[in-house]
Amino acid sequence: MRITPVYIICSPRPLVGRTLIARQLSEFLLLKNGTVVAFDINLKEPSLLEYLPNITETAEVDDTFGKMALMDRIIINDTVAKVLDLGFHAFDEFFKMADEIGFMKEAARRGVAPVILFVADTDRVSVRGYDMLRELIPKTALITIDNEHVVRGELPAAMAEGRVLRIAALPAFLKTYVDRLNFSFTGYLRGEKDSSTELHQWIRRNYLSFRELELSLILQRS
Amino acid sequence: MAKPVVIVVGADKGGVGKTTVSRTLLDYFSANNVPTRAFDTESPRGTLKRFHPEATEIVDMTATADQMKIFDTLNAASPSVTVIDVRAGLLSPSLAALRDIGFLDAAKSGQITFAVFHILGPSIASLDEIAETANFMVGAKYFLVKNFINNTSFFEWDQATYNSYFHRIKDATEITIPKLNEMAFEQVEVASVPFLKFVANKGTHDEAANYSFVLRGYVRHWLANVWSEFDRIKLTDLVGSGKGGARGGEK
Numbered sequence: 001m002r003i004t005p006v007y008i009i010c011s012p013r014p015l016v017g018r019t020l021i022a023r024q025l026s027e028f029l030l031l032k033n034g035t036v037v038a039f040d041i042n043l044k045e046p047s048l049l050e051y052l053p054n055i056t057e058t059a060e061v062d063d064t065f066g067k068m069a070l071m072d073r074i075i076i077n078d079t080v081a082k083v084l085d086l087g088f089h090a091f092d093e094f095f096k097m098a099d100e101i102g103f104m105k106e107a108a109r110r111g112v113a114p115v116i117l118f119v120a121d122t123d124r125v126s127v128r129g130y131d132m133l134r135e136l137i138p139k140t141a142l143i144t145i146d147n148e149h150v151v152r153g154e155l156p157a158a159m160a161e162g163r164v165l166r167i168a169a170l171p172a173f174l175k176t177y178v179d180r181l182n183f184s185f186t187g188y189l190r191g192e193k194d195s196s197t198e199l200h201q202w203i204r205r206n207y208l209s210f211r212e213l214e215l216s217l218i219l220q221r222s
Numbered sequence: 223m224a225k226p227v228v229i230v231v232g233a234d235k236g237g238v239g240k241t242t243v244s245r246t247l248l249d250y251f252s253a254n255n256v257p258t259r260a261f262d263t264e265s266p267r268g269t270l271k272r273f274h275p276e277a278t279e280i281v282d283m284t285a286t287a288d289q290m291k292i293f294d295t296l297n298a299a300s301p302s303v304t305v306i307d308v309r310a311g312l313l314s315p316s317l318a319a320l321r322d323i324g325f326l327d328a329a330k331s332g333q334i335t336f337a338v339f340h341i342l343g344p345s346i347a348s349l350d351e352i353a354e355t356a357n358f359m360v361g362a363k364y365f366l367v368k369n370f371i372n373n374t375s376f377f378e379w380d381q382a383t384y385n386s387y388f389h390r391i392k393d394a395t396e397i398t399i400p401k402l403n404e405m406a407f408e409q410v411e412v413a414s415v416p417f418l419k420f421v422a423n424k425g426t427h428d429e430a431a432n433y434s435f436v437l438r439g440y441v442r443h444w445l446a447n448v449w450s451e452f453d454r455i456k457l458t459d460l461v462g463s464g465k466g467g468a469r470g471g472e473k
Contacts, residue, residue, distance in 0.1 A: 097436075
């Protein structure tokens with residue numbers, strides 16, 4: 001059965017690197033599949049829309065119209081992978097709504113595979129947010145992103161129990177470089193001849209993690 | 223043979239959600255495989271009939287011919303449950319009429335199961351209604367329904383005042399109907415289908431429809447909450463159909 005992955009990158013905290021991960025994942029899926037649709041639910045922070053305007057749509061979950069416009073799109077099994085960059089301000093409302101309307105159940109029924117990528121932090125709000133997700137999301141669909149740049153040490157115990165995807169910290173000068181609006185991860189891989197550079201390896205490592213994530217999704221469904 | 227069951231849904235005030243509650247009852251019985259017929263007293267054009275045209279007949283409760291149509295057929299009719307959606311302002315007169323024709327005595331003596339769903343509004347007038355209705359409630363199951371579907375805020379005055387009215391009726395049971403997302407409610411209105419069909423994404427004639435997944439989700443969630451209230455009051459036991467297991471609508 002064909003499946004449509006829906007990656008929801010989220011955190012109840014701002015500035016944890018969520019958009020960076022959404023950018024990379026979107027570019028990876030675009031490179032691999034030739035198509036991806038990204039949704040930016042994140043209008044109060046540096047925005048995915050500014051980085052990837054050709055594949056990104058804005059969405060909101062503040063009112064029912066916005067919820068319909070978003071959820072009625074991502075529940076469709078059209079085999080086009082979706083990436084949601086879910087802003088911290090929309091975290092509670094999105095998952096409350098998803099629970100109320102039975103999103104996970106309906107998605108399973110239709111062959112849509114939501115994957116929640118929770119960008120970890122060590123503060124209380126993040127721990128509480130993760131606990132809430134553990135109540136609502138099946139274990140196999142909930143993945144913790146351990147962004148070394150943010151966590152800088154051990155993950156909170158509960159988050160370390162489940163599946164973890166690690167993103168290594170970049171040196172500050174490279175971080176500034178990739179944060180430029182016109183920077184493209186895939187473009188860099190294609191353009192940079194020297195594959196031994198730190199940035200080259202960092203991007204490849206992350207793409208490999210995304211690849212493994214996708215494979216595990218296929219294995220779960222088979 | 224099972225006793226006939228009559229459920230009256232009413233209020234003396236308009237716009238408190240009588241028809242909405244009647245619709246949830248018809249959906250509930252349908253999902254529990256309880257044969258049900260309904261009478262809509264909003265003569266000549268009934269709202270309930272619009273949503274449940276096959277099960278509903280429009281009647282004028284004040285006309286003797288229509289009273290006969292409802293009550294003289296209780297034993298003869300095959301559906302075991304009769305739901306009557308009483309028009310605004312007609313609850314007390316209807317109960318008086320039922321008393322006059324000996325229906326309330328029949329309920330008192332156990333020949334008929336009689337239940338009243340009294341939909342409360344937010345005003346003190348609703349409390350007066352309770353007192354007025356209480357006089358007819360001997361032998362009946364009396365349910366006081368707080369309907370939050372239209373975002374009503376109830377009884378902001380002294381709770382003791384409410385309790386003093388509420389306790390006048392022995393064994394009255396409170397039911398709470400939660401709020402439904404406005405847009406979801408509106409879409410069901412536009413679709414003119416039972417809540418169950420809306421959830422199942424079906425049109426009037428069971429054809430596939432294209433309702434929003436989000437709105438269907440909201441309706442499903444809300445309907446499950448309403449039905450859990452009906453389960454709490456053991457409504458299926460009341461109609462002699464205390465079946466366990468999954469309902470049709472929960473599949």
